[in-house]
Amino acid sequence: xxxxxxxxxxxxxxxxxxxxxxxxxxxxxxxxxxxxxxxxxxxxxxxxxxxxxxxxxxxxxxxxxxxxxxxxxxxxxxxxxxxxxxxxxxxxxxxxxxxxxxxxxxxxxxxxxxxxxxxxxxxxxxxxxxxxxxxxxxxxxxxxxxxxxxxxxxxxxxxxxxxxxxxxxxxxxxxxxxxxxxxxxxxxxxxxxxxxxxxxx
Amino acid sequence: xxxxxxxxxxxxxxxxxxxxxxxxxxxxxxxxxxxxxxxxxxxxxxxxxxxxxxxxxxxxxxxxxxxxxxxxxxxxxxxxxxxxxxxxxxxxxxxxxxxxxxxxxxxxxxxxxxxxxxxxxxxxxxxxxxxxxxxxxxxxxxxxxxxxxxxxxxxxxxxxxxxxxxxxxxxxxxx
Numbered sequence: 001x002x003x004x005x006x007x008x009x010x011x012x013x014x015x016x017x018x019x020x021x022x023x024x025x026x027x028x029x030x031x032x033x034x035x036x037x038x039x040x041x042x043x044x045x046x047x048x049x050x051x052x053x054x055x056x057x058x059x060x061x062x063x064x065x066x067x068x069x070x071x072x073x074x075x076x077x078x079x080x081x082x083x084x085x086x087x088x089x090x091x092x093x094x095x096x097x098x099x100x101x102x103x104x105x106x107x108x109x110x111x112x113x114x115x116x117x118x119x120x121x122x123x124x125x126x127x128x129x130x131x132x133x134x135x136x137x138x139x140x141x142x143x144x145x146x147x148x149x150x151x152x153x154x155x156x157x158x159x160x161x162x163x164x165x166x167x168x169x170x171x172x173x174x175x176x177x178x179x180x181x182x183x184x185x186x187x188x189x190x191x192x193x194x195x196x197x198x199x200x201x
Numbered sequence: 202x203x204x205x206x207x208x209x210x211x212x213x214x215x216x217x218x219x220x221x222x223x224x225x226x227x228x229x230x231x232x233x234x235x236x237x238x239x240x241x242x243x244x245x246x247x248x249x250x251x252x253x254x255x256x257x258x259x260x261x262x263x264x265x266x267x268x269x270x271x272x273x274x275x276x277x278x279x280x281x282x283x284x285x286x287x288x289x290x291x292x293x294x295x296x297x298x299x300x301x302x303x304x305x306x307x308x309x310x311x312x313x314x315x316x317x318x319x320x321x322x323x324x325x326x327x328x329x330x331x332x333x334x335x336x337x338x339x340x341x342x343x344x345x346x347x348x349x350x351x352x353x354x355x356x357x358x359x360x361x362x363x364x365x366x367x368x369x370x371x372x373x374x375x376x
Contacts, residue, residue, distance in 0.1 A: 044335035047227060057300065058335055061326050086333040088233040 027071075034067050037076050041083065042091050050093065232333050232352045239266070239343050240331040244321035247298050247306050254295075254321045256347060263373045265294045265366070266341040267317070267357075268329065270301045271309035273337040279356035280313050286362060287316035292370045296320040299329050299337050342366060344373045 035052045043054035043062075051059050051066075062083070069079050080092070089095045097105050135143070234240075243255045256266075267283065269276040283294055296317035298306035303322055310320070323329055332341070333352075342351040351369055353361060 044230065058326070061300075061330060065327075065330055085233060086330060087335065088230055088333075090230045 030067065030070055033076075034063060034070060037079065038063055038066060040093050041080075042093055044087055044091065051091075226355075228336065229354050230335070232349075232354075234333055234341075234349050235352055237349060239341065239347050239349050240328070242328040242331065244297070244323055244328060247296075247303065247310075247320040247322045250303070250322070254319055256343070259293075259295070259343065260347055261345050263292055263345055263370055264318075264343055265292055265370075266297065266332075266343055267294055268297045268299050268323075268332070268334050268337050268339045268341075270299045270337050271305040272301065275356040276338045277313065279338055279358070280316070282357050282359055282362055283316040284314050285359075291367065292374075293318040297328065298322045298324075299334060300324065300326040340366070342369055342373070345376065 038052035039050050041051040041062075043049045043051050043056055043059045045056035045058050046054050049056075049059075051062055066079055066083075069082065074082075083091050089101070095101050095104065239256050241256055243253050246252045246254055269280075286292070287294055294317050296319070298320055301322070301324065303324070306320070306322065310317075321328075326334075332339075336354065338356055340353040340357050341349050342353075344350050350373060351366070353366070357366065
């Protein structure tokens with residue numbers, strides 16, 4: 001008994017339809033045509049809803065009006081013209097291309113072209129910045145030395161930075177970047193030093 | 202320098218669009234009826250349903266056509282403006298009680314006063330559709346030839362009355 005009642009309760013939602021019963025006309029074909037047309041028309045009261053889905057009073061009146069005009073045998077275009085003559089192009093979700101809607105229709109393309117233009121300009125500019133340089137013998141030697149990670153090489157003065165000691169560089173590095181670890185705590189001294197030792201860096 | 206100027210310029214352009222765009226009232230849809238003949242209708246009067254009124258009766262006169270309803274709260278706020286205007290005898294105000302019950306409309310006029318030369322009842326809202334009414338109150342200025350010269354959407358304030366409607370009425374009356 002208990003399970004039966006649970007089962008029945010689970011079935012309950014199947015019987016709770018919430019349809020547009022109020023607006024259903026006697027003629028389902030006409031109703032379908034009306035909804036099809038009204039979906040492309042804006043409800044003026046709740047402006048982001050279509051005439052088909054709005055529950056505003058005016059929307060209901062306008063649906064009635066559209067339905068009646070369809071019964072009279074007017075074409076979709078005639079009905080649209082009827083509404084536009086009263087409420088303006090604003091009722092159309094698909095506004096016609098005219099002088100006042102030029103910006104609406106074409107600004108996306110203009111913006112797209114503008115964006116492509118900026119992109120091309122930026123890419124060209126970047127390309128100019130990349131300069132392929134040959135590795136000099138001294139640099140190749142240094143790179144080889146660093147890759148071997150031999151500590152004494154780092155302390156030897158090299159062609160670029162002569163008398164500047166490691167310690168000086170560490171100090172300078174700290175003053176430039178607050179995130180660099182304080183003296184003695186650094187775990188990657190050799191890597192960091194290798195980076196800052198190059199005056200061109 | 203370009204690094205700072207370009208974003209600033211873009212920001213200013215966006216800000217200008219925002220300033221203008223957000224200042225607009227999206228509910229104010231320009232009416233295609235302005236400059237066209239006021240749609241004709243024949244409606245029963247509110248207080249005397251046996252008598253009818255039609256805009257053709259107003260040929261040769263400049264008049265205001267105000268759409269209101271007893272259920273409309275904004276109408277209450279604009280009502281004193283029309284009461285004031287009716288005392289000045291500048292221009293006749295004709296009212297249309299839109300989608301309203303006759304009793305409610307009459308009771309509302311008794312309570313708030315009646316500035317209208319005449320009120321018609323559009324219980325079904327069909328004439329409202331012909332006039333492109335999509336919210337009350339709405340006020341139309343109609344000239345001697347029966348052409349709608351101006352449509353005001355929303356409550357008429359003393360400022361709008363003094364700066365727009367009355368000068369327009371005087372201009373049209375002089376024609």
